Amino acid sequence: MTKIILTTESGADLPQGVAEQHPIQVVPMHVIMDGKDYLDGSLPVEDIYEFYNQTKNIPSTTATNIHEYEQFFKDIQAKNPGCVIVHIGYTSKASSSFQNAVIATEELEDIFLIDALNVTGGLAAIVMYAVNLLEKETTIEPEELVEKIEYIVPKSRLAFVPGSLEFLKAGGRVSNIAYLGGALLKIKPCIELKDGKLVSTKKYRGKMSVVTEKLILEYFNQYNLDKEQLYLIYSIGLDETIKENVTDIAKENGFKNITWIQAGAMISTHAGPGGLGVAGIERE
Numbered sequence: 698m699t700k701i702i703l704t705t706e707s708g709a710d711l712p713q714g715v716a717e718q719h720p721i722q723v724v725p726m727h728v729i730m731d732g733k734d735y736l737d738g739s740l741p742v743e744d745i746y747e748f749y750n751q752t753k754n755i756p757s758t759t760a761t762n763i764h765e766y767e768q769f770f771k772d773i774q775a776k777n778p779g780c781v782i783v784h785i786g787y788t789s790k791a792s793s794s795f796q797n798a799v800i801a802t803e804e805l806e807d808i809f810l811i812d813a814l815n816v817t818g819g820l821a822a823i824v825m826y827a828v829n830l831l832e833k834e835t836t837i838e839p840e841e842l843v844e845k846i847e848y849i850v851p852k853s854r855l856a857f858v859p860g861s862l863e864f865l866k867a868g869g870r871v872s873n874i875a876y877l878g879g880a881l882l883k884i885k886p887c888i889e890l891k892d893g894k895l896v897s898t899k900k901y902r903g904k905m906s907v908v909t910e911k912l913i914l915e916y917f918n919q920y921n922l923d924k925e926q927l928y929l930i931y932s933i934g935l936d937e938t939i940k941e942n943v944t945d946i947a948k949e950n951g952f953k954n955i956t957w958i959q960a961g962a963m964i965s966t967h968a969g970p971g972g973l974g975v976a977g978i979e980r981e
Contacts, residue, residue, distance in 0.1 A: 700780040701839055702773055703827055705813075706761060706794055707737040708787045708963040709820040710930065712956055719828045724769045726787070726794060728962045730756035735962075742933050742965045749969075755864055758966050760787075760794035766801035770808055781839040782808045785824050785846065788815055790893035809843045811850065814893035817964045818928040818976030819855030825926065826978055852979040854920050856889045858901065858912050860934060860971025887912060888968075909939050909973045910946065917950050922977040927952040932960040934970030943973065 700720075705711070707725045716723050725736040730748055737758075749755050761769075773782055789795035789812045802808045813820045827846050831837065859865055862884070885908050887899040899915075901908040927947055931940060940957065947955050960968065 698836055699839060700777055701831060701837075701842060702777060702780050702782050703824060703831070704769070704773070704782055704784045705820065705824050706787045707961060708792070708794075708816055709785075709824055710817045710958050710961045710964065711821050711824065712958055715825070715828075720831065721824065721828065722769075722773060724761050724765065726761050726792075726963055727759040728756050728966060729759060734759075737962045740962055742960070742962055745962060745966055746933070746970050749864070756962075756966050758792075758963050760792045760797055763797045763801045766798045767805070770802060770805055774805075774807070780807070783827065783839060783843060783846070784808060784810045785813050785820070785827060786810060787820060788813060788890070788893040790814065791816065791895060809839060811843065811846055812893070813850055813853070815850075815853050815855055815890050815976075816895075817855065817857075817960060818930040818958050818974055819853045819890055821958060822853050822855075822926070822928050822976045822978055823850060825928075829926075849978055853976065854889075854916070854922070854979055855974060855976040856887055856898075856912060856916050857930060857968065857972055857974025858885050858887055858905075858908055859968040860905065860932065861969050862886070864967055864969030905936070905971065905973075906939050906942070909943055912973065913943050913946050913975055916975050917946075920977070920979050922952075923980050924951045924953055926954045926956070926977065928956050928958055928976040930958045930960055930964075930972075930974035930976065932965050932968055932970055932972040935973055936971075939973065943975075 703721045725738055728735045728740050786795040795812050813823045885901045886897040888895055889898045
């Protein structure tokens with residue numbers, strides 16, 4: 698039986714402990730702050746917010762580079778002779794990371810690369826789908842696993858509302874955020890992944906407690922999601938009462954396994970503090 702090892706980037710924001718409990722290995726992306734290069738995960742998110750408060754600048758984020766990928770995959774293969782690696786990557790539409798992985802593996806064998814066209818909880822949902830599939834079908838062949846993962850990639854849905862627009866404006870990663878205009882800072886946009894791109898799709902007004910409830914209810918009404926698993930993403934600074942309310946709404950809508958994910962440095966650098974997101978896999 699072929700040993701299959703799943704890999705992904707730190708930008709998946711996998712729940713704490715998941716990589717240790719399952720056959721998943723995570724390669725870090727990078728955060729550049731005050732001229733220093735930090736591996737994602739080594740820099741506390743609070744430091745990013747403090748840096749912004751002091752300088753009104755946000756750090757930049759960079760992809761895992763080609764050399765890092767090559768070494769990462771070679772190390773896995775050296776420690777697991779005969780294994781097959783299935784890499785589920787951060788969307789190629791918002792980072793060069795996936796393309797770097799493609800280049801790094803040109804002369805390597807037994808590695809499948811899947812562009813998840815998603816980030817943070819949306820990427821985590823796909824990775825965890827693969828984890829669960831491997832646990833249920835222990836004899837599944839790599840080609841069949843890859844085919845099933847690729848099938849659900851376009852069914853992974855991610856939406857989030859940032860705590861403020863300041864980080865989004867400074868980062869410039871949302872393709873149509875400019876239409877909101879500087880005078881509309883009281884507006885909270887809903888950011889979704891559309892064809893792998895971060896796009897502002899709706900506008901909300903009001904307090905975060907009201908906005909997050911609208912977001913969750915509209916998300917549940919819009920998509921026919923698999924009730925077996927739901928991922929709720931928060932950036933540090935989100936009020937605990939909001940998290941409790943959102944959890945209650947999810948339970949009332951029949952979701953059985955609700956996992957909270959703290960946004961890591963990659964998404965927090967662009968979304969800022971106090972944001973909320975939701976991700977899941979759409980059913981047929």
